[in-house]
Amino acid sequence: MQSLRLRSVASVSALLLLCFSPGADAQTSTLVPGLSRIAGTDPASGIAYARLLLEGKLLSSAEEQPKPRPTLTAQCTQQPNGKLFFELFANYGGVEDTAFHRPWQPSDGGVFAPTTVKVKITMEFLGYTHVKPVTRQWEKLDAPAGQFRYNPPSGASSNMEDSTFYLQYLKALPTLRLTYAGKSAEFLTTPLLDQVRKEPLCKASHL
DSSP states (O other), X not given: OHHHHHHHHHHHHHHHHHHXXXXXXXXXXXXXXXXXXXXXXXXXXXOEEEEEEEEOEEOOSSSOOOSSOOEEEEEEEEOTTSOEEEEEEEESSOOOOOOOOOOOOGGGSSSXXXXXXXXXXXXXXXXXXXXXXXEEEEEEOSSSTTEEEEOOSBTTBOOSSOHHHHHHHHHHSOEEEEEETTEEEEEEOHHHHHHHHHOGGGGGGOO
């Protein structure tokens, strides 16, 4: 009887952990080699999301490629009121948490959203011609650690353009190189852009 009770408690605990874990309802699929899709609806906020994850490579002869590899993520969301958003995330490898993390809400505690560290990342667009690299503000996320998010224009951001502005660059110059703190990661974005065009939640990308 005691053993049965312990198993029951363990089963309930596992179920609760699943229900309250980020992305617990997510459906994951591999679209083409190096490009995957995670989609679902966040139960706490009602936000529907699709995350398109593109693997890249770290440009360093002194190090082996990290595992997981650097990732460029296009995140498309729809609020319960129907409003669509497009966001761009990136990391330099070693980030295993690919789940959707909903935006801060007052129910999470505190009066204001937690502040994040803002950093400057150099963005280079490579292709048939050469354009001048740009340095733009990204933020270091607390969860998952190692992930960066492009800051959209706002009172707390020095950026004048939304990330969708640079998707137009990538249509002609499809290789994106991101450099920060002595590390550079490179992504061939053509398959990512193709999938963004097909994704119903990604209409805010304007592709």
